Amino acid sequence: MKYLSLILAQLLAFIVHAQNKQEIRNVEAFTKLYGYIRYFHPSDEAASLNWDKFAIYGISKVKNVTSDVELKKTLYELFKPIAPSIRIAKSPKFDIQTITPKDKNINKNIFWFHQGVGINNTGETYFSQRFNRKYTTEKESKGAQFFPISYDLDSKGLNGKFIKLVGKMKADVEDGSSGHFWLRVDKKNGMGFFNNMNNNPIVSNKWQNYSIEGKVDNDALNIYFGAFLAGKGKIWIDSIKIFKRSNNNENWSLLPVENADLKLKNAEGLPDKWFYNKKDNYSYSYYKDSIGPVIQIARVKPIDNSKIIDSIDYKNIPKPLSLYNAELVKGVNVIFPISVYGDASHTYPKGDSNAYNNLYNALIHVNVNNKTGDNLNVRFADIVITWNIFKHFFPYWQDASSDPISILHTAVVHAYNVKNSLDFEKTLMQLTASLNDGHIWVSYKGDTLNRWQLPISLTIVDDHIVVDKIFDSTFSDLQSGDVIEKINGIVAIQYLDRIMAEISGSKQWKQYRALNIFTNGAKQNPIVLKIDRMENPITMNRNMDSYTYYTRTKKAFKPSGEIKPGIFYLNLNTISKDTIDQWMPKLSTAKGIICDLRGYPNGNHNLINHLLTQKEDTKWMFIPKTTYPDQKNIEYLELGWNMDTTNPHINAKVIFLIDGRSISYAESYMGFIKDFKLATIIGQPTAGTNGDINPFNLPGGYTISWTGMMVKNHDGSKHHLLGILPDIYVNRSIDGIKQGKDEYLDKALDLLN
Template structure:
């Protein structure tokens, strides 16, 4: 034992001496260095393919690229790249895939000036470039190639470019890419293809067709799963407007998600990987919808829960055995709070929105008839078989036992909300509100129609502008700082009679998007007290996209900043009078936020 201790002491002395020989800076670097995950060659090769895929699909305006089916190409491309065993085979596969659809591309293991481009314009040539934009009212991006009137320059949005401008030069792993984003075109045919490239295009199309004629199009197929990552990742990489607000290693998410797709085997696993990837963007609008049969609806247990005092507490119930204030412990034998936290991890957005959505999704199902719940009340456990028999009309519902849409809850104090399509403020209602002592406006959720705008128009003597709605102009790839924005804000004109009483707005994390547009106006123009909790922190029109295998996803395609230019995304609207629910208040079936609003009006 004594000799063993001597050996240990000797090793320790040698270790310390070695550390002393290393420069201090080097020691600090070694200790503080973040260890990047190691991926195999196949994942790295697929990452290279994915990056090039995005550049060619969205920024190279050749006729071939405009006409290819990019979903089919992605699936086949994954399969082809997986066959590459070394760098030489990878380069050959990349050229087989991309050169036929981008004849002027250069892919090389060494940095070279693109040899496939000539600055000399052919006779009668014009310039062609991709223009991606979205209408303020549309769910989709529109992508079209636009043409100049001559070969000298081309206008894209409000910028002028010449042939050779904006060429994409990138080193991706060991592959050097050079790709023009502006081409010459004669008689609406892009210049650059050759007899060889046309022959290779025919061969590529035949290979894709042959592969797709006998392949599994479901998410049991790894190629389809990885193609979903590649398409989604590139969509965000080039068009998501909030990377400045959410500083993350999005490039690092690509190999991580590809590897994750290799580890799962089915549709449910695919869905989990996609949600985990998107959760990094902290966008409350992001949602992936699985292969849903439109004839099969989503149903929810007709109760609501909320994360209160570190417990899942019932806020509303139409299940007779369950009451507000009950603590949800188990759902079909699983720990409800643990399941709730797992759902939060897969939800994109602010903490408050994650809690909101996780509480909703915990109690929703598409194929289960009922669930076994265990709740706690006054120290007693109650087991209930609760049906999935409530069909939500919105992704948020059943948060509170609300008052009627329009009611006088105390003499001279009116309560209104805008969650019913039938709630239209007529002249009689406006007349009553204009003489009221106080008005409580419930924006805890998603209002419908133009009624909120009508109400706000009677609170002011001047025009009310919304926050800044900024439409991205993606000229340059990789969410470049050089990309500009178009302002698309709108206004509300004042109307008579003006409401003179004190106005209090109720809000919380269930207020998202349009709700936050309304609350942003309230906040900026100080139209009333704001009682409750922070809003979701996600605003801007939604974009949708369909993926191979039947999945569909949504995300925020419009950037919104507050009136003063400060950040709204992942922040939201904060209450002027914060009020949180308590278990005691919920048990007593009290709406503590509404109570505070009444108190403020009476004090006034």
């Protein structure tokens, strides 16, 4: 019996392993086919589909099939209503006559054209459109974002007390859209309590009361609250009230908020005493509901500014009825047209309307709003969506650490094994880390716990993690220059490496980001640090939220101004364009100017015009253009800033300070300084990540940003990962940190002297 039990256990393990292997194979096949049809098959049916819903629905149908025969059958049944000419087999055959219309009036060549890729409708930089089909421009889609009504309440007398918002709302919104109440406390140095119901958005079409509870910070200045519509649809609000109490033993008491029931109208016919953020494509109005008049916030139908696209700047236009053959998994292949004929009413061949309607009705029941990463279908669907965007449109595969197929397999296996939303966020981070793109940022709106940290900034000195600055004067346990040897029992540099493994980008950028989140975690979870100068480890509590931490690090540098006679320091992270213009008479006659770009410019690249000696028109940004899958036949839209000289010209000796946190816009700025030799550059290499981002949202509440274009140096040489290299390298020292020195700035002053 003992041996029989062992044999049965081994047999069960084999069956489970085989089933998991087939399931992963099914998901990989669906993933590849999803991308081919979504982005490259130009049928009207495919263009009108809700692809987020289809990803979840399709995964639920395909993942549990038990053989390749069933896999091919299921894929065909799923995709035929939206790609009626698709062929799936081990060696599929295609009869071109099946997609050749007999009616000679059906003669328009229709195919997809992608400049980058259009995600979340369309834009000017990145867009996707079908040739010889209507294309909706960006103006129509910009309004569908955030539409609030708000109230400003003085926090006097409420500091340290508990408050509660109670509001009544119902909603009629599209999938992915929602209604929200929100409550925020603002402090002198940043934001205090904040909740906007992102974790429990309102999608119900029935009147319900909702509440938000929080504590007013002791140093609070104002309390803001209200409601908003996020996305498309309508919300109705009956009242928004605020209550207070000192402790849990007290009953809630109503605060005197003028016009809390929203019934009193102002001159515009809108609720008096409330504030609005008016945008195109939205409206505020009163609506006569069964419970009485209520305020309605709605997205109105935009003006039809669509147009037929019949001309594009692209050489390799596919011929009519061009076919594409691809392997989905070994032994399962697909053939489909990437260009079809059509007329003003429809693409040819027109699909089975009954089959499409059945699919449409099935997707109605897939509610994206209430899906989370706890659900395996959602996790797989998010891999499907994410992988295809990168597979077909990511511009830096030559610099990735892994190939697309390996990344897909690893991601599917990880998605299969993790069990909750937070762990899946890590899966998405691991999927994207190997792409080595510093603009990649994975965020999960449900992760509200791990947003606290110690009020310190860290740096690396000779492979030691060193405390740099301390942002809380009451925080006396640590000192600038302290070396962290261990964190929670783990060697500090090894802990840093773990964090860096989940971050995408160059080594210098990964290091900067990892140091910024080194002490991140839940507020209630203490941190145990071993410091070099202390015999025993110390236990510390996280007491600074991430938002406040960010604002404090941004203020860590010197203010701009004349720091020595004839020598100016410009903190380009904060100084405005207008201030530079005002100071220009003095700057143009200065002895020396130190420009600190260890961060992100504040829209002040007009300084470059005063440094240039001649007009330039170099092309250094390259947006991919294609109509073909798998990044074939890529062409580029070449762009630059086309900058000209501006008087007065700056004749001073100019020095720029840079390091690994200088990214994107900062590198566009520094590209001119470096390539046109406009100044001496001091510090460390910049992040090596530049170009406009193209973020997208995923079911389950995840968002991923990434770089949608290729950027080079002005001479055409490689910029990605390398960054802007300084003329003079500066390494920080522990002694310098202990003494509070800015060794980059000191080096610049030495050169000027």
